[in-house]
Amino acid sequence: QFQLVESGGGLVQPGGSLRLSCEASGFTLDYYAIGWFRQAPGKEREGFLSISSTDGTTYYADSVKGRFTISRDNNANMVYLQMNSLKPEDTAVYSCAADRRLPLLLSGRPTFWGRGTQVTVSS
Numbered sequence: 001q002f003q004l005v006e007s008g009g010g011l012v013q014p015g016g017s018l019r020l021s022c023e024a025s026g027f028t029l030d031y032y033a034i035g036w037f038r039q040a041p042g043k044e045r046e047g048f049l050s051i052s053s054t055d056g057t058t059y060y061a062d063s064v065k066g067r068f069t070i071s072r073d074n075n076a077n078m079v080y081l082q083m084n085s086l087k088p089e090d091t092a093v094y095s096c097a098a099d100r101r102l103p104l105l106l107s108g109r110p111t112f113w114g115r116g117t118q119v120t121v122s123s
Contacts, residue, residue, distance in 0.1 A: 006020060006096055009117030012086055014121055016086050019080060019081065022078065030053065030074045033052050034053075034072060034096060036068075048064045051072055056072075059106060
């Protein structure tokens with residue numbers, strides 16, 4: 001069974017950091033582009049960060065550029081999201097997603113989705 005499971009969410013103060021993990025099971029991430037998406041209450045889901053399967057090219061939304069970093073460990077079948085300088089507006093449910101086809105990922109239509117982990121930025 002193909003599955004993505006996120007972990008590492010929680011409550012953090014403004015300016016703080018969190019590291020989210022995304023673990024794949026049932027398939028190998030080596031050949032998949034991976035993306036991170038988030039959805040805040042009352043807002044549309046936002047795809048803000050992706051990494052290709054081929055050369056590791058990354059794609060950042062302006063809202064997270066300079067603060068968030070995506071990385072992958074294919075040996076461990078894991079993808080990570082390092083979030084620094086967190087702001088209250090970063091509060092959302094964060095989900096990872098995967099697809100062999102990068103364009104589908106970048107357009108918000110990947111094949112595989114995790115269920116998400118809650119990130120709350122508040123003092």
